[in-house]
Amino acid sequence: MVNTSEYWEQRYREGTTRWDLGQAAPAFISLLQSHSLLPGKAAVLGSGRGYDAIAFAQYGFDVIGFDFAPAAIAEATAIAQTNGCSAKFLKRNIFDLPNEFFQYFHYVIEHTCFCAINPQQRQEYVKVVKEILQPRGELIAIFFTHSRPGGPPFGVSPEEIEQYFEADFEILKLQPIANSVPARQGEEHFGHFRLI
Numbered sequence: 001m002v003n004t005s006e007y008w009e010q011r012y013r014e015g016t017t018r019w020d021l022g023q024a025a026p027a028f029i030s031l032l033q034s035h036s037l038l039p040g041k042a043a044v045l046g047s048g049r050g051y052d053a054i055a056f057a058q059y060g061f062d063v064i065g066f067d068f069a070p071a072a073i074a075e076a077t078a079i080a081q082t083n084g085c086s087a088k089f090l091k092r093n094i095f096d097l098p099n100e101f102f103q104y105f106h107y108v109i110e111h112t113c114f115c116a117i118n119p120q121q122r123q124e125y126v127k128v129v130k131e132i133l134q135p136r137g138e139l140i141a142i143f144f145t146h147s148r149p150g151g152p153p154f155g156v157s158p159e160e161i162e163q164y165f166e167a168d169f170e171i172l173k174l175q176p177i178a179n180s181v182p183a184r185q186g187e188e189h190f191g192h193f194r195l196i
């Protein structure tokens with residue numbers, strides 16, 4: 001069951017983590033290198049081994065990565081410490097975050113978490129992002145827009161993404177990613193949305 005921490009914890013313990021790039025997503029690195037974002041408090045949802053969180057922290061963001069798999073949190077913490085990185089990692093179910101981090105973050109960072117949750121929870125995911133962001137806060141996202149049936153990863157179309165987010169967010173950017181890793185070429189969209 002993808003909505004249980006046990007399912008994901010087992011994947012980490014077995015080492016069947018095929019989604020893991022072993023590095024931050026190239027699209028995030030390009031964005032960070034452009035210095036177009038003012039650093040602030042950032043939440044990385046479903047942070048896994050933490051490469052994206054670490055990259056944002058290395059560019060001056062005050063980052064907390066959240067994941068409900070204990071092994072992911074332990075490995076991400078160890079990788080951050082090895083790299084002398086300030087990113088923190090907390091074991092949390094992302095759907096509980098509004099209780100603890102209501103209107104706290106300037107940014108939410110999304111990469112292969114939206115595609116990992118049960119699609120029936122997507123509307124709730126949007127609510128979480130909305131509630132943990134400060135007014136005018138921003139979602140920076142890499143969406144897995146493949147069209148294969150089933151999952152995880154559960155694909156989503158750009159049109160569906162707009163439908164989920166447009167009521168609460170200004171869609172600043174939603175476009176295909178040019179520098180995906182080879183296995184994901186043509187199957188990712190970069191999203192930059194601002195809370196209305």
Ligand SMILES: C[S@@+](CC[C@H](N)C(=O)[O-])C[C@H]1O[C@@H](n2cnc3c(N)ncnc32)[C@H](O)[C@@H]1O
Nearest residue numbers: 008019046047048067068069093094111112116
């Ligand atoms: C496909 S993995 C991606 C991990 C990481 N973002 C990456 O790209 O390597 C999805 C991650 O989301 C976490 N996750 C899924 N549902 C979650 C939830 N409800 N709360 C917290 N973490 C969740 C899983 O434990 C897993 O680490």
